[in-house]
Amino acid sequence: MKKRYIIPLIVIAFSAALTAVGRLSTGFADFYADVIFPVISTPYAFLSGLLPISLGELMIIAALLIFGLGIPLMIILLIFAKKQRKRTAAVSLTASLWILSFVCLTEALNCFALYGCTRFSERFFTASEHDNEELKELYAILINECNELAVQVPRDENNRFKISIDTVEECRKAMKKASEKYPQLKGYYPKPKPIMFSYFMSQTSTSGMYFPFSMEATYNNDMLPEIMPEVICHEYAHLKGFMQEDEANFISFIATLGSDEPQVRYSGYLDALEYVHNQIYENEIVSGYELTNMISPEVQNDWFRFLPDNYWEENAEKELISTETVETVYDTASDTSMKLNGVEDGVKSYSRMVNLLLDYYFPNGD
Numbered sequence: 001m002k003k004r005y006i007i008p009l010i011v012i013a014f015s016a017a018l019t020a021v022g023r024l025s026t027g028f029a030d031f032y033a034d035v036i037f038p039v040i041s042t043p044y045a046f047l048s049g050l051l052p053i054s055l056g057e058l059m060i061i062a063a064l065l066i067f068g069l070g071i072p073l074m075i076i077l078l079i080f081a082k083k084q085r086k087r088t089a090a091v092s093l094t095a096s097l098w099i100l101s102f103v104c105l106t107e108a109l110n111c112f113a114l115y116g117c118t119r120f121s122e123r124f125f126t127a128s129e130h131d132n133e134e135l136k137e138l139y140a141i142l143i144n145e146c147n148e149l150a151v152q153v154p155r156d157e158n159n160r161f162k163i164s165i166d167t168v169e170e171c172r173k174a175m176k177k178a179s180e181k182y183p184q185l186k187g188y189y190p191k192p193k194p195i196m197f198s199y200f201m202s203q204t205s206t207s208g209m210y211f212p213f214s215m216e217a218t219y220n221n222d223m224l225p226e227i228m229p230e231v232i233c234h235e236y237a238h239l240k241g242f243m244q245e246d247e248a249n250f251i252s253f254i255a256t257l258g259s260d261e262p263q264v265r266y267s268g269y270l271d272a273l274e275y276v277h278n279q280i281y282e283n284e285i286v287s288g289y290e291l292t293n294m295i296s297p298e299v300q301n302d303w304f305r306f307l308p309d310n311y312w313e314e315n316a317e318k319e320l321i322s323t324e325t326v327e328t329v330y331d332t333a334s335d336t337s338m339k340l341n342g343v344e345d346g347v348k349s350y351s352r353m354v355n356l357l358l359d360y361y362f363p364n365g366d
Helices: 003-024 024-048 055-080 084-112 120-126 132-150 169-178 198-203 223-239 246-258 262-282 284-293 297-302 323-340 346-361
Strands: 208-211 216-219
Touching: 003 024, 003 084, 003 132, 024 084, 024 216, 055 084, 055 216, 120 246, 132 262, 132 284, 132 297, 132 346, 169 223, 169 246, 169 262, 208 223, 208 297, 216 223, 223 246, 223 262, 223 284, 246 262, 262 284, 262 297, 262 346
Parallel strands: none
Antiparallel strands: 208 216
16 A cells, blocks of 8 residues: 555555543543643644634635545546546545544644533533522522623714724633633634624534634634624633643633623623533523513623624625525534534533633532
């Protein structure tokens, strides 16, 4: 067998082995996350960050073109270029193996091997059982914090939160400040990049995305700027090796909570309040419903907002595939991917953010 086949096959086998060891051995996964991953990820993130647009998005577009154009071209050549069939097959197989080896390696190094490490919450907090009374108390705490911050942030003519800061710089400061207490958050933070095809992200209700194969934090450029602080800190958490979505949510909350900028703190508190509010009503804690009446008009103007008003009407011509179909397919794919990586409850794991908030505010069930 020729080297052009052997080398990518070895890379694929190594990637599979790394993923398996990282998943089966918490000790190895922790060592990898603390010692090896920073050495690999920092220069990679720096180099990909030199490109002003998302390298990961370009890679995805290239992959779609290869599949959409390359495969039909290969079939045509195999059928009609009879004398070149062997060469066509060899070139196609070689290209496929090298592309697959790159994807497998970057996913293993920058994502899959990290799922087995000790969770952030387990390193720094103690998981406890919590009752509905504590959930109600947490709801009241977050409502109070949001009400206080809502009058400290800039507002537009419709009395809605209007961000006026350098969000990226403030998020970098917030993460670096958080790293003083949580060392794994130390290091380089590249500039997050907007996605060109943000309408597709909107269809999937996605605000941000981490690309392991390009070590980039990206965001939906169509979403409201006011939710960006929470989103950027969430994606930054992924860049530091925290793959679990609820953990990234919680780290984002911790980072925004410690920011010196009220607008950043408000973004983080609003996100947390939405999660807890949903849990109150999902658990049907009727005695907690009255707390909702304590939410100020300003906060009510700001929460549960993701896209600008009239977004769907103004962008209707961009809908090549129905939003319902795109969202269903994306949710299914995300849920499957998470479960394959050991997240048993799949996309429902996002809601575990509430448990982490309860552990943070009520350690040891106190």
